[in-house]
Amino acid sequence: MRDRPNFLIVVADQLRADALGAFGNRLARTPHLDRLAAQGTAFTNTFAQHPVCAPSRASFLSGWYPHTAGHRSFGTPLRADEPNFLRAFRENGYHVTWVGDRGDAFGPGATELAAHEHGFTTKPTSGRWAEGGGPAAARRPELPGADDDVWGRLFYRGQVLDPDEIDFDEAAVRTAENRLAEPPEQPWVLFAPLVAPHCPFQAPEPWFSLHDRDAMPEPVSGTGPEPAYLQGIRDYYGTDRVTPEMWREVAATYHGMVSRLDHHVGRLLDAVRRAGALDDTVTVFFSDHGEYLGDFGVIEKWPSGLESCITRDPLIISGGGLPPVGTVDAMTELIDVFPTLLDIAGIDPGYQHFGRSLLPVLHDPASGHREYAFSEGGFLAEEEPKFERSPFPYDLKSALQHDRPAAVGKAVAVRDRHWTYVWRLYEPAELYDRAADPDEAHNLAGRPELAEVEARMSEALLRWFVETADSLPERVDPRMPGVDLPRPGESVRS
Numbered sequence: 378m379r380d381r382p383n384f385l386i387v388v389a390d391q392l393r394a395d396a397l398g399a400f401g402n403r404l405a406r407t408p409h410l411d412r413l414a415a416q417g418t419a420f421t422n423t424f425a426q427h428p429v430c431a432p433s434r435a436s437f438l439s440g441w442y443p444h445t446a447g448h449r450s451f452g453t454p455l456r457a458d459e460p461n462f463l464r465a466f467r468e469n470g471y472h473v474t475w476v477g478d479r480g481d482a483f484g485p486g487a488t489e490l491a492a493h494e495h496g497f498t499t500k501p502t503s504g505r506w507a508e509g510g511g512p513a514a515a516r517r518p519e520l521p522g523a524d525d526d527v528w529g530r531l532f533y534r535g536q537v538l539d540p541d542e543i544d545f546d547e548a549a550v551r552t553a554e555n556r557l558a559e560p561p562e563q564p565w566v567l568f569a570p571l572v573a574p575h576c577p578f579q580a581p582e583p584w585f586s587l588h589d590r591d592a593m594p595e596p597v598s599g600t601g602p603e604p605a606y607l608q609g610i611r612d613y614y615g616t617d618r619v620t621p622e623m624w625r626e627v628a629a630t631y632h633g634m635v636s637r638l639d640h641h642v643g644r645l646l647d648a649v650r651r652a653g654a655l656d657d658t659v660t661v662f663f664s665d666h667g668e669y670l671g672d673f674g675v676i677e678k679w680p681s682g683l684e685s686c687i688t689r690d691p692l693i694i695s696g697g698g699l700p701p702v703g704t705v706d707a708m709t710e711l712i713d714v715f716p717t718l719l720d721i722a723g724i725d726p727g728y729q730h731f732g733r734s735l736l737p738v739l740h741d742p743a744s745g746h747r748e749y750a751f752s753e754g755g756f757l758a759e760e761e762p763k764f765e766r767s768p769f770p771y772d773l774k775s776a777l778q779h780d781r782p783a784a785v786g787k788a789v790a791v792r793d794r795h796w797t798y799v800w801r802l803y804e805p806a807e808l809y810d811r812a813a814d815p816d817e818a819h820n821l822a823g824r825p826e827l828a829e830v831e832a833r834m835s836e837a838l839l840r841w842f843v844e845t846a847d848s849l850p851e852r853v854d855p856r857m858p859g860v861d862l863p864r865p866g867e868s869v870r871s
Contacts, residue, residue: 419694
């Protein structure tokens with residue numbers, strides 16, 4: 378491996394960790410990602426810091442938790458005056474290419490400071506990134522009890538009919554292939570944030586029919602007290618109308634989208650190989666968050682939803698001369714990813730952040746990493762006027778948040794290898810035995826015999842908040858600066 382390797386960084390959107398074969402799914406068809414994990418390291422206890430796209434991306438690109446600088450909504454991306462890890466690569470001699478337009482992480486001016494180029498060389502012909510917008514034509518199956526409203530509230534569209542349709546991911550992969558046909562002088566970073574398997578749930582053939590509908594597992598259901606938003610989503614979306622056959626149809630299509638994503642990763646790796654850079658390139662794969670996929674009778678995600686299906690992440694680091702470790706169950710956070718890459722490249726990011734390099738673990742899996750992993754989300758009830766108001770198909774989700782702001786109240790989860798503790802501002806706490814209940818479906822909070830566990834996890838949360846509440850700026854401003862204003866009785870100079 379070169380002293381300063383290249384980095385291929387692929388970020389999926391709304392991908393559950395348990396949708397990949399390398400993370401235990403026996404029904405998955407993800408050969409490229411499974412091979413990547415087998416040749417490198419799969420971190421099975423990695424957790425996202427936020428359950429929604431934009432805040433999660435702002436967090437892992439900066440190394441700050443969402444609460445550290447207020448990046449906890451779609452309207453609070455990283456600003457140009459704030460640091461981020463891609464910018465650290467660029468400022469330290471790396472050529473940084475951002476494939477496609479994915480502007481929900483950076484505010485105005487930030488992308489220009491972090492990347493040498495971004496966008497498409499091949500443009501999408503469908504979807505919101507295409508000129509004129511509009512979805513690809515799709516066909517839904519005929520199932521008893523299903524109608525357009527039910528499918529729409531499940532964010533389900535079905536089989537994409539035009540095999541030549543170019544959606545965001547196809548355009549992004551073609552763009553990456555074009556860039557790598559004439560790669561920049563090494564070292565380089567190719568950052569490829571893809572959309573799959575984010576809803577709407579749809580796929581062209583052969584991906585649409587790849588997975589047996591009847592083989593799909595039943596969604597997870599829980600016991601014990603649950604957060605109010607779960608029943609709220611079920612009420613507003615009417616998911617009581619959804620039959621088991623519909624849930625299996627959505628799940629099979631989702632898994633087909635994951636298999637297509639795997640195919641795209643294979644194409645990206647082939648492009649790196651054709652560029653003659655495979656031995657000098659570290660490949661990183663992860664997602665910004667997960668997906669309910671029918672678990673607990675709901676779909677998609679929620680701003681204060683902290684269940685493992687939403688926050689557990691499929692992190693893989695592989696290639697470039699790194700040892701093939703296999704699976705590692707050390708507690709890991711997404712904010713650890715970029716500090717690891719900068720450590721491999723020998724770059725000091727130049728500012729305070731809360732990520733921790735995984736490089737020691739990559740060389741010695743028994744070295745340990747974190748004791749706890751943290752996730753957070755939600756809002757104050759009085760912030761309701763600032764909540765988004767969204768059109769279909771997010772209209773009911775938006776309405777629920779405005780109608781019941783306490784249901785999207787601030788919440789935080791702390792996990793160790795055995796337990797998950799969730800503290801909610803407006804609702805009772807939750808406690809899950811991860812060892813016996815990896816789906817975190819059975820709330821054990823309040824049991825006297827577990828009071829010591831709750832107290833320990835609560836204390837860990839308090840310490841974490843104190844340690845990460847803010848960050849002193851790198852630039853020190855002078856105190857008591859002179860103010861160029863007229864004194865009382867003086868005239869204003871023209």
